[in-house]
Amino acid sequence: MAEAKPRSRNKAATLADVGREAGVSAMAASAVLNGARSTSRISDETRSRVLEAAQRLRYRPDETARALAYRRMNTIGIAATLLGQEPNLYFLEVFNGVLQGAAAAGQNTTVFTLSGWDDAAPRIASFCDGRIDGLILVAPMLTEDPSTWLSPHTPVVSIHSNHEIAGVVGLASDEEEGAFRAVSRLIELGHRRILHVGGPEGSTGADWRLEGYLRAHQAAGLTPPPDHLTRDAYTFDAGRRSMESWLQRHRNEELPQAVFAGSDAIALGCIDALSARGLRVPADVSVVGFDCTMLARTFHLSTVRQPLQQLGQKAVEILLARIGARKDDASDDPPRRVVLPTEIVSGTSWAPPRTVPLTIA
Amino acid sequence: MAEAKPRSRNKAATLADVGREAGVSAMAASAVLNGARSTSRISDETRSRVLEAAQRLRYRPDETARALAYRRMNTIGIAATLLGQEPNLYFLEVFNGVLQGAAAAGQNTTVFTLSGWDDAAPRIASFCDGRIDGLILVAPMLTEDPSTWLSPHTPVVSIHSNHEIAGVVGLASDEEEGAFRAVSRLIELGHRRILHVGGPEGSTGADWRLEGYLRAHQAAGLTPPPDHLTRDAYTFDAGRRSMESWLQRHRNEELPQAVFAGSDAIALGCIDALSARGLRVPADVSVVGFDCTMLARTFHLSTVRQPLQQLGQKAVEILLARIGARKDDASDDPPRRVVLPTEIVSGTSWAPPRTVPLTIA
DNA sequence: TTGAAAGCGCTAACAA
């Protein structure tokens, strides 16, 4: 019978094993190895025997079992759409903030990816019991009312949601104000013909940025020139395409003095399209981005900083507070909405306008 | 006694609750709701009653409990260092691949962040029992031998490890060959004075790229000019700094005809430094990057594509195979090392050298 | 076709 291997070979040591090895009960082992509050204290004799046995058996606590007994996974979830697309710098920064916040609080983070927000409901619902203690939704573009399928037992925080979700704390940054300040700055610099190459329809963020653009004109007693407004995806390529086709459509008209882009990637795309025509930034045209992602930092773009990492960290903070507060079912109403300020970043892509206007070739 | 709230208010419904509500046993409910293989079949009557009760009670299976009984978390872990630094495009792409692979296989992904590889041992060890079924290590720069603390019960796959790890499948791409081909291409174009602005000491990847640079020269019967080699971090800023200070050190000497950069970010940094001196790429200097991250794709850099997403997907694939195979303890030895090919991407940043060499101002 | 019993590994009451 050469086959007769010990059965336990493939199994990790349990607390019971450790106890047996040390000649004490599993409880004693538990009390020693994991700081149980129930048992007051353990004799030094027992403690050292247990520690030794644990070492010998290479014992590691089974976090799953612990979670089941303890009713706490020490894990938060984060759900976002990012599959199959170009890597999303926006998400990456928020995600980084979440990871930092979670790590600082001793929590793990599990990531749920969605292919889109349409089929999200059942999937998100299935995340919400057992394996995570709370969930962060990044930029959910939800159409139906989530309160029908959200688990009442799992607190949820959303970042940059497209509208309020009942029972969910919404985190956002003040994009309208940021856009307002950026465009106001352009106006102060002397720009009057400011083209807005905006983000996609259906993105609330893009809508707010447009609002800010309009309000800045209004506040200065100006009206944006006609047809100085385009909208497309948030990407570099979309920015380049939008800029180039706009220029073609407006051939022989005056070149805009400045471009207010809906994102950093769009801004760089616009710069690329302008450069391809021999136009210089900022000497001939000023360009302002939005978000202050790594791209903007790298290329010293003038932009509006969204505190993306802080958004992530703050989300964790609020979520953990809610998870902690969940124990007593007195649900002291959390703030419905938290808005963090944005900030102008003055890079090298804006300057006062040319004294002599240019005409589009 | 107005305080007398129902105790169950804050608890999610369990299988037992569903069974009770439906007037059947918890087993029956289990068999209906989760595809249990044990019980052959359930009467339609029972089935519909259970489904109805589950709906009414908004039952959701507790994945933790299920994992405990089932001994499978359906979750893989990924560990990497990325905290506090500039967002890491390299990691992001690998991570994307992992997420895709995991999602395709119905697995969740939990992320463990390390502040560095020095303190990694105990932290990684603690990941490895219970909450994940397998672990992916991204670019582990480990100094001590991990076999002492790696759990024998959790399969591990590493991507771009700095050296082999016993019992761990190592995934990598053929960076040396990629570097060799890129530099050979520069040589074919006619370049002879090729500066290598490499990645950091201690990065095996950076070492391989340097190897490829040297081998390409050797294969062409050439010797790199003296002092045409610098090493620093993988970043844009490091690239710019390295390039600028190299140019200052070599004032009044001949300008290199081409730059082979250790990463895309370095390459863009070099381009920035060159542009700042009025030098044009590729007319005056050709520049080649490495990795083909989003940055390179955006700016049409000539570069060496590492299949980062595939690396992530492949890692999941191998990991899941090992997790599945773990059941029977016949450990049919897995491949120790899997190497994926790299590929030259011909962008707009290289061209034949100038006919008249330039001198560094 | 269904139910009862045992156990996954751990923790928390309570007794000894």
Place this chain on the structure above:
DNA sequence: TTGTTAGCGCTTTCAA
């Protein structure tokens, strides 16, 4: 100071 007992919610033999 320690061990006993009873779960956490689910799954899976094994009887009925």
